[in-house]
Amino acid sequence: MITVLTGSSAGIGAAAALDLANRGHQLVLVGRSSERLDGVASAVERASGSLPETFSADFASFDDVRRLAERLRDRHERIDVLVNNAGMMTLKREITADGHEAMMQVNHLSPFLLTNLLLDRVGRVVTTSSRAGRTGALDPGDLSRERRRWSGWLQYGDTKQANALFTVALAARGVAATCIHPGVLRTGFAAETFFMTLVHRVPGMGEPVEAGGARLAALADQEGESGRFYHKDRIVNVPARMSDPVLAAQLWEASLTAVGL
Numbered sequence: 001m002i003t004v005l006t007g008s009s010a011g012i013g014a015a016a017a018l019d020l021a022n023r024g025h026q027l028v029l030v031g032r033s034s035e036r037l038d039g040v041a042s043a044v045e046r047a048s049g050s051l052p053e054t055f056s057a058d059f060a061s062f063d064d065v066r067r068l069a070e071r072l073r074d075r076h077e078r079i080d081v082l083v084n085n086a087g088m089m090t091l092k093r094e095i096t097a098d099g100h101e102a103m104m105q106v107n108h109l110s111p112f113l114l115t116n117l118l119l120d121r122v123g124r125v126v127t128t129s130s131r132a133g134r135t136g137a138l139d140p141g142d143l144s145r146e147r148r149r150w151s152g153w154l155q156y157g158d159t160k161q162a163n164a165l166f167t168v169a170l171a172a173r174g175v176a177a178t179c180i181h182p183g184v185l186r187t188g189f190a191a192e193t194f195f196m197t198l199v200h201r202v203p204g205m206g207e208p209v210e211a212g213g214a215r216l217a218a219l220a221d222q223e224g225e226s227g228r229f230y231h232k233d234r235i236v237n238v239p240a241r242m243s244d245p246v247l248a249a250q251l252w253e254a255s256l257t258a259v260g261l
């Protein structure tokens with residue numbers, strides 16, 4: 001089973017990589033920092049006896065994502081599972097060279113582009129969303145919140161809502177796709193925020209990263225129920241903003257335009 005795992009250089013992705021390797025997946029690790037990726041690849045080799053391939057790409061750049069897709073296509077005629085896990089959260093409003101708010105590009109538009117460029121050879125798609133998507137108020141006509149109030153958490157919520165809607169839209173196209181809230185986990189994620197400071201310091205607020213890695217790995221390892229949102233290890237109903245097929249179709253169209261497909 002060939003599994004491409006983005007955001008595998010740290011956090012939940014790195015933990016999931018070890019878990020998936022132990023489940024016998026042949027891993028293809030994708031991250032931004034090649035140094036950190038090499039460290040995870042060595043840990044996977046120690047755990048499983050085989051060294052995974054690694055590819056680095058910055059999801060803040062569509063050119064990088066296109067190059068990544070080409071290299072993956074050159075190497076693999078078939079990808080059984082694509083795990084879109086790379087993601088970030090920042091309190092600063094940053095616009096990428098491609099002209100999009102950075103979280104929207106890294107968390108949604110780049111995984112959307114990568115998935116579409118690999119779609120003819122991917123068996124199923126698993127995306128790391130978040131319960132933060134419940135607070136999203138995504139407007140397909142204003143993905144970067146240029147015309148609406150901006151805050152880091154509002155924008156992050158929009159991107160995680162987009163992850164859930166992307167899953168719905170993929171399923172509507174007949175692609176096996178699921179997404180997951182992996183739990184609140186003590187990782188390097190959103191390090192500048194008060195909330196994550198509490199998660200790291202207050203006992204019981206967060207879980208060890210391995211818990212989230214195990215949940216993501218378990219979902220990547222199963223067929224799952226296409227189009228559905230998994231909260232940790234069970235399917236839950238989510239608000240219409242994360243499951244409405246009409247909104248999902250509008251987001252798909254807006255995303256095609258945004259990534260230039």
Ligand SMILES: NC(=O)c1ccc[n+]([C@@H]2O[C@H](COP(=O)([O-])OP(=O)(O)OC[C@H]3O[C@@H](n4cnc5c(N)ncnc54)[C@H](OP(=O)(O)O)[C@@H]3O)[C@@H](O)[C@H]2O)c1
Nearest residue numbers: 007009010011012032033059086087130184185187188189
């Ligand atoms: N932690 C939580 O409580 C929590 C809860 C719900 C959902 N999530 C979601 O879980 C996913 C993983 O987060 P995490 O907690 O594991 O955070 P993390 O420890 O910060 O790891 C994030 C991963 O994404 C990669 N990444 C970040 N920006 C990137 C970029 N511009 N281009 C390519 N890769 C990039 C990082 O690569 P580098 O190592 O190169 O930076 C790293 O591999 C995210 O989608 C996040 O939204 C997290």
